[in-house]
Amino acid sequence: MSILGTRVLRTEDPRFLTTGGVYTEDVVDERLVGACHLFFVRSPIAHARITGIDVSGAQAAPGVVAVFTGADLAELPPRKGFPMMNQEMFQLPLATDTVRFVGEPVAVVVTEDPYQGEDATELVSVDYDPLPAVIGYPAALAADTLLFPAAGTNVTAEFGNPGKKQDDLFDGCEAVVTATIVNQRVAPAPMESRGAAAVWGDDGRLTAWIPNQGAQGTLGSLAGQLGVDRKLIRVITPDVGGAFGAKFGADPEVVVVAWVARQLGRPARWSETRYENLIAMTHGRAQENTITIGGRRDGTVLAYRLEILQDAGAYPRIGAILPSLTILMAPGPYAIPRAEAWAKVVVTNTTPIGAYRGAGRPEATATLERAMDLFAAEVGADPAEVRRTNLLPPFTEPHKTAFGALYDSGDYVTALDAALAAADYPALRREQAARRERGDVLQLGIGLASYVEITGGGDESGPPSENATVEVHPDGTATILTGTSPHGQGHETAWAMLASDELGIPVDKITLKWGDTDLVPEGGGTGGSRSLQQGGAAVQQASQELIEVARERAAQELEASAADLVFDVDRSAFAVAGDPDASVPLAALAREERLLVRTVFTAPGATYPFGTHVAVTEVDTETGKPFLRRLITVDDAGVVLNPLLAEGQRHGGIAQGAAQAFLEEVVYDADGNPLTASFADYPFLSATEVPSFELTDMATPTTYNPLGAKGIGEAGTIGATPAVQNSVVDAVAHLGVRHIDMPTTSQRVWAAMRAAQKEA
Amino acid sequence: MQVKLTVNGEPRSADVEPRLLLVHYLREHLGLRAANVGCDTTSCGACTVLLDGQSVKSCTVLTAQAQGQHVTTAEGVGTPASMSVVQAAFRQEHGLQCGFCTPGMVMAATSLLAENPRPTETQVREGLEGNFCRCTGYHNIVRAVLAASAAMTEGGLAEGGLSGGEVSGRPAEQAGPADKAAGQ
Numbered sequence: 041m042s043i044l045g046t047r048v049l050r051t052e053d054p055r056f057l058t059t060g061g062v063y064t065e066d067v068v069d070e071r072l073v074g075a076c077h078l079f080f081v082r083s084p085i086a087h088a089r090i091t092g093i094d095v096s097g098a099q100a101a102p103g104v105v106a107v108f109t110g111a112d113l114a115e116l117p118p119r120k121g122f123p124m125m126n127q128e129m130f131q132l133p134l135a136t137d138t139v140r141f142v143g144e145p146v147a148v149v150v151t152e153d154p155y156q157g158e159d160a161t162e163l164v165s166v167d168y169d170p171l172p173a174v175i176g177y178p179a180a181l182a183a184d185t186l187l188f189p190a191a192g193t194n195v196t197a198e199f200g201n202p203g204k205k206q207d208d209l210f211d212g213c214e215a216v217v218t219a220t221i222v223n224q225r226v227a228p229a230p231m232e233s234r235g236a237a238a239v240w241g242d243d244g245r246l247t248a249w250i251p252n253q254g255a256q257g258t259l260g261s262l263a264g265q266l267g268v269d270r271k272l273i274r275v276i277t278p279d280v281g282g283a284f285g286a287k288f289g290a291d292p293e294v295v296v297v298a299w300v301a302r303q304l305g306r307p308a309r310w311s312e313t314r315y316e317n318l319i320a321m322t323h324g325r326a327q328e329n330t331i332t333i334g335g336r337r338d339g340t341v342l343a344y345r346l347e348i349l350q351d352a353g354a355y356p357r358i359g360a361i362l363p364s365l366t367i368l369m370a371p372g373p374y375a376i377p378r379a380e381a382w383a384k385v386v387v388t389n390t391t392p393i394g395a396y397r398g399a400g401r402p403e404a405t406a407t408l409e410r411a412m413d414l415f416a417a418e419v420g421a422d423p424a425e426v427r428r429t430n431l432l433p434p435f436t437e438p439h440k441t442a443f444g445a446l447y448d449s450g451d452y453v454t455a456l457d458a459a460l461a462a463a464d465y466p467a468l469r470r471e472q473a474a475r476r477e478r479g480d481v482l483q484l485g486i487g488l489a490s491y492v493e494i495t496g497g498g499d500e501s502g503p504p505s506e507n508a509t510v511e512v513h514p515d516g517t518a519t520i521l522t523g524t525s526p527h528g529q530g531h532e533t534a535w536a537m538l539a540s541d542e543l544g545i546p547v548d549k550i551t552l553k554w555g556d557t558d559l560v561p562e563g564g565g566t567g568g569s570r571s572l573q574q575g576g577a578a579v580q581q582a583s584q585e586l587i588e589v590a591r592e593r594a595a596q597e598l599e600a601s602a603a604d605l606v607f608d609v610d611r612s613a614f615a616v617a618g619d620p621d622a623s624v625p626l627a628a629l630a631r632e633e634r635l636l637v638r639t640v641f642t643a644p645g646a647t648y649p650f651g652t653h654v655a656v657t658e659v660d661t662e663t664g665k666p667f668l669r670r671l672i673t674v675d676d677a678g679v680v681l682n683p684l685l686a687e688g689q690r691h692g693g694i695a696q697g698a699a700q701a702f703l704e705e706v707v708y709d710a711d712g713n714p715l716t717a718s719f720a721d722y723p724f725l726s727a728t729e730v731p732s733f734e735l736t737d738m739a740t741p742t743t744y745n746p747l748g749a750k751g752i753g754e755a756g757t758i759g760a761t762p763a764v765q766n767s768v769v770d771a772v773a774h775l776g777v778r779h780i781d782m783p784t785t786s787q788r789v790w791a792a793m794r795a796a797q798k799e800a
Numbered sequence: 801m802q803v804k805l806t807v808n809g810e811p812r813s814a815d816v817e818p819r820l821l822l823v824h825y826l827r828e829h830l831g832l833r834a835a836n837v838g839c840d841t842t843s844c845g846a847c848t849v850l851l852d853g854q855s856v857k858s859c860t861v862l863t864a865q866a867q868g869q870h871v872t873t874a875e876g877v878g879t880p881a882s883m884s885v886v887q888a889a890f891r892q893e894h895g896l897q898c899g900f901c902t903p904g905m906v907m908a909a910t911s912l913l914a915e916n917p918r919p920t921e922t923q924v925r926e927g928l929e930g931n932f933c934r935c936t937g938y939h940n941i942v943r944a945v946l947a948a949s950a951a952m953t954e955g956g957l958a959e960g961g962l963s964g965g966e967v968s969g970r971p972a973e974q975a976g977p978a979d980k981a982a983g984q
Binding site for chain 2: 049050052053054055056057058059060061062063065066068155229230231232233279280281282284313314315527528529530684685687688691692693694695696718719720724725726727728730732733756
């Protein structure tokens with residue numbers, strides 16, 4: 041019986057649970073013996089000219105090996121942005137003349153011992169001549185102060201064409217609603233912060249241990265920033281303690297670690313503090329969206345306009361191009377006849393924006409699902425009915441949207457109905473009506489979000505693909521090499537299941553290797569919910585191809601025709617049909633000659649998972665405090681390989697989505713000072729703030745890979761965020777509240793109730 | 801300064817800087833790297849160990865403060881081949897993903913169950929409030945602690961455990977008035 045689709049426990053767990061994972065800070069390697077430690081001096085000011093740096097005090101401090109400033113790194117090429125961004129806006133590994141956000145590295149202190157670095161860093165004296173801080177969209181667009189005078193603008197990129205705005209878009213609409221909706225800045229905050237260890241060998245090659253989501257991409261980024269040939273770098277990926285989109289590529293600090301190791305001719309290590317992590321690792325989201333939605337009073341939506349402002353932070357990173365994904369997914373799962381969207385991306389004196397679980401798609405869904413509720417309220421219809429009215433009907437042939445997305449397969453109405461049934465939606469509405477009738481202090485809110493998202497997309501290099509190598513060893517074990525890069529997703533177990541199913545080798549006899557660029561030179565890493573549908577599919581394909589290679593060898597061994605051979609998965613052996621005694625195990629074939637296959641799986645395109653989330657929240661109308669009570673979700677990501685892992689992915693995403701909706705936000709004051717720079721200040725979600733989640737399964741296969749699988753990693757943040765936000769607004773909707781921006785904190789809910797009261 | 805303490809049953813003595821944090825002593829001096837440092841404000845609990853049986857955040861305990869005491873880390877309660885009931889329950893219920901918070905979470909759960917062998921879901925959530933996890937949404941961690949509780953008080957983790965065949969994670973009891981009211 042196939043193990044695919046079953047709850048196989050993770051083979052990686054015992055070591056994580058006992059000796060602990062080996063994260064970058066834990067790496068013990070003889071090449072790293074005697075390593076020096078880096079500690080960064082970071083700007084305490086959001087925007088300033090550097091007029092002087094005095095490192096003499098630090099140089100004289102105990103244990104200090106060296107202190108470097110940007111001037112020392114002048115040989116390094118500048119970090120260039122994506123082609124569609126303004127090319128004048130780039131970051132130096134260490135700032136030289138201008139700092140543009142609190143936390144930007146200005147100097148680095150190198151010591152024998154980490155404690156000494158923390159001490160000595162305080163002795164570096166930097167003179168700053170403050171400049172006005174550009175904080176918020178109005179200041180960025182007003183351009184009274186430019187972050188990069190040479191650019192002549194604070195706009196780094198634009199997507200779509202506001203010039204093509206259709207003035208007649210809402211003609212014929214009986215009801216039109218406009219609103220500006222904030223998708224606030226949040227911190228990815230993986231439990232393991234950033235770090236690196238680096239050493240240059242006598243052969244002139246760099247070996248770098250870096251927590252990352254794709255060693256091959258990280259290598260490319262590092263090579264580009266160091267200005268050295270790719271062949272001279274080996275990136276090794278230790279265990280990675282969470283990433284959530286924020287550990288792609290090589291950050292400036294990592295470049296400095298590699299440079300210092302070369303400069304000093306000795307191994308170098310860096311471990312980021314949480315304070316540094318919250319101000320200097322990329323943040324996520326940071327959009328402000330103006331929506332206009334119109335349609336008929338019967339609940340039919342006819343037109344939708346989405347105008348996006350994206351804050352890229354001080355230096356455009358991948359966050360600056362994510363609005364293109366927001367635009368791509370703007371119409372979501374709905375059949376909206378007319379839609380238009382565009383985006384303007386600005387720089388501000390804040391931490392750069394990168395990818396965060398969902399990366400551009402949660403923003404699209406959050407905006408659209410708020411718009412659907414606003415429209416439902418305007419026409420006086422039930423939000424569930426408005427969604428059902430406008431959802432695309434089921435389809436199995438790809439559906440092309442107005443924005444060029446090609447949805448592979450979908451059955452959105454069934455997902456909505458399943459979620460409503462699981463939640464017992466009519467009973468919730470009855471309970472809500474009763475509480476409103478009684479005027480209870482604790483009011484009930486029910487929030488919905490229907491979504492479709494894009495996973496496993498390709499890039500400019502072509503359609504999405506991934507490689508895998510499978511080798512069977514003479515002792516009956518197997519090794520898989522993958523281009524994906526697990527950091528909690530459980531690929532060690534999942535990829536072993538796929539190979540085991542083909543090869544008949546037990547899961548615990550199969551070893552997965554990844555993230556070492558000498559071992560796996562190519563690979564796309566893990567992100568965008570791509571891993572199973574491409575990396576997993578490649579493992580399955582490689583295993584199948586290995587069986588065919590082995591079949592030929594078995595035929596020779598058994599002196600039979602290959603066509604007469606049957607592979608007996610239970611015995612992991614070939615046998616001659618009708619003569620089970622004439623057989624040869626895979627392991628025996630591997631004894632004669634190495635038995636391995638490397639293959640590349642290529643998918644026709646991205647896949648589009650979908651679902652509906654229902655959130656139930658109680659709001660204390662005396663304090664405004666929201667209590668999330670239930671989260672019911674239907675997430676259809678195609679065929680599930682291991683329900684244990686798929687549910688884990690859903691849980692985590694749901695929690696992060698809920699956290700954004702009612703809790704988490706990165707806050708700056710008007711001068712650009714971060715007010716959420718520690719876990720004491722950043723309201724990181726804890727176990728007491730969420731309920732257990734109620735998951736309902738649904739699996740509509742995709743034809744884009746033999747597994748029938750779509751991506752599941754980001755569904756949670758995409759569906760749960762607006763569902764929870766909508767539930768909070770819904771709890772006080774009868775008081776006249778139409779919208780509350782995220783995070784829907786007690787204060788905001790209370791203020792919204794007060795404002796509605798005054799209006800009434 | 802000279803410090804004598806017991807770590808995972810073994811007597812240790814060391815000459816340490818007075819300011820050396822216990823977590824750094826464990827990690828750098830003894831090579832016990834299961835406990836991790838996840839923050840600098842005693843908020844996240846990734847460094848949780850037991851000090852004379854009580855869970856503490858070892859990033860906020862000086863090595864000197866552990867003088868004469870017994871320190872227990874995740875390495876001390878089980879091995880990959882022979883995990884503790886709590887560790888086995890975390891595996892059984894998929895209560896970990898990236899693993900970074902896990903050793904601390906296991907020790908916090910161990911301490912919680914020592915104090916309260918039959919906690920409710922709400923008590924588990926409150927007991928683990930000081931231990932952050934970014935991957936699991938806490939759902940399976942809570943289930944793991946409840947499963948460990950059941951195993952310790954009723955004996956043995958059942959094969960298949962709590963995960964067997966259940967689709968939803970709706971808890972048997974859930975704090976707050978929404979429970980009965982909200983259509984349940």
